[in-house]
Amino acid sequence: MQIYNTLTRCKEEFISRQAGQVAMYVCGPTTYNYIHLGNARPLVFFDTVRRYFQYRGYRVIYVQNFTDIDDKIIKRAQEEKMDAMALAEKYVQEYFLDADALNVLRADVHPRVSAHLPEIIDMVQRLVERGHAYVVDGDVYFDILSFPAYGKLSGRRLEEMQAGARVEVDERKKHPMDFALWKAAKPGEPAWDSPWGPGRPGWHIECSAMSLKYLGTGFDIHGGGSDLIFPHHENEVAQSEAATGQPFARYWMHNGFITVNQEKMSKSLGNFFLVREILAKYPPAVVRFFLLGTHYRSPLDFDDQKLEAAGKGLERVRNCYRLLEERLMQAPEQTSGDESDWLAELGRRRQQFIAAMDDDFNTALAVGILFDLVSDINAALHRGEVFSRQAWQAARKLVEEFNNVLGIFKTAPDGKIILDSGMAAGELTERLIQLIIDLRQQARAKKDWATADKIRDDLKALGIILEDTPKGVRWKCSS
Structure with a gap:
């Protein structure tokens, strides 16, 4: 190392x-x-x-x-x-x-x-x-x-x-x-x-x-x-x-430093970002994935487009793991096919990942190898490979190994990846409130005024004010 x-x-x-x-x-x-x-x-x-x-x-x-x-x-x-x-x-x-x-x-x-x-x-x-x-x-x-x-x-x-x-x-x-x-x-x-x-x-x-x-x-x-x-x-x-x-x-x-549009982040330049503000807009896993996507000794330039790109990359990993879980439920215990090439390829990806991290903790390269692994798995799934459950479990285990090092997704006690919704806290809050507003509107349409008023009053008690306007319902947080 x-x-x-x-x-x-x-x-x-x-x-x-x-x-x-x-x-x-x-x-x-x-x-x-x-x-x-x-x-x-x-x-x-x-x-x-x-x-x-x-x-x-x-x-x-x-x-x-x-x-x-x-x-x-x-x-x-x-x-x-x-x-x-x-x-x-x-x-x-x-x-x-x-x-x-x-x-x-x-x-x-x-x-x-x-x-x-x-x-x-x-x-x-x-x-x-x-x-x-x-x-x-x-x-x-x-x-x-x-x-x-x-x-x-x-x-x-x-x-x-x-x-x-x-x-x-x-x-x-x-x-x-x-x-x-x-x-x-x-x-x-x-x-x-x-x-x-x-x-x-x-x-x-x-x-x-x-x-x-x-x-x-x-x-x-x-x-x-x-x-x-x-x-x-x-x-x-x-x-x-x-x-x-x-x-x-x-x-x-x-x-290395973090820059914003190629300028060093500082309060005097007005490009100073609190983590709390960023996490209201982007899921924590995306922020972590973004931070690890550049070698640690290099400057890291922050902008929304790069975070959005990190989010799309992370979605590839999330979808691959989800598909693996589905295939595992259908996989036979044993097959007559030769799985040695598949297992050898997984072994090569593991060694590549270790080599990347052994070389001054090159997380950028390690992330690239994670993507290569995802591509390998997606290709095998697309081809309809009939692997045994053990062979598919080896692939899932390797994704979990890489994740446990990079710490992108949180994990259960048994090491399995917990697949969250992929939404930031702020986005999730907005969707939940909109869902409640839609339920209130349905109650109003049915002239169920008691339910509609209760939803409005309960939201108000939580600090959410609803305003009925000619253009629809608006909401805001009470000051």
């Missing part, structure tokens, strides 16, 4: 720290808002990496954090006049709704910064004692000049970083690029006690402390979006290796 390692800037053979086990840490969201499409890409991709390792027989220890102490959370809480921790908890739960919809498996551990202050403070204290950090007026800064390897992950020289960075001038720092490990409390902000006075941790130290607690030094894979390479992951490397004297993570994996 080959993995592109950001640290070495080349593909390397994957050799785990402990045979048969993979320890992974992936940076999770800062919980001050719903997750956006840029959050969803690493969420889905690294979930697929985890699934593939499990498919190949590894035991995976998967850790994904929640940053629930952060400047953005404090600012948002002040704007909404909420307690900062209550706001963070709200968006942790909203995260799970979106992640569950996208069929992202729960991590083995979802550590929160707020539950790991002792570990964070202990790590900062070690850095101070080892001469890698210094205290100024209750703030603690990491001394980057004390770590000669600073810049090895991003491949940048210190002079380049300083020239390109937007760093506020702070005369108290030894070097302008020194970063905060602990921030002294400001009036009105949440704070925790520490040896340096009340305050809160800096962003970078949080992930270091939590990953080291659950995975130890030299764990296998640290992942996240490419926007985190510098400064977040660069700073994690520096402070972790300075504190422990050991290598931090063995393989660093970063997914």
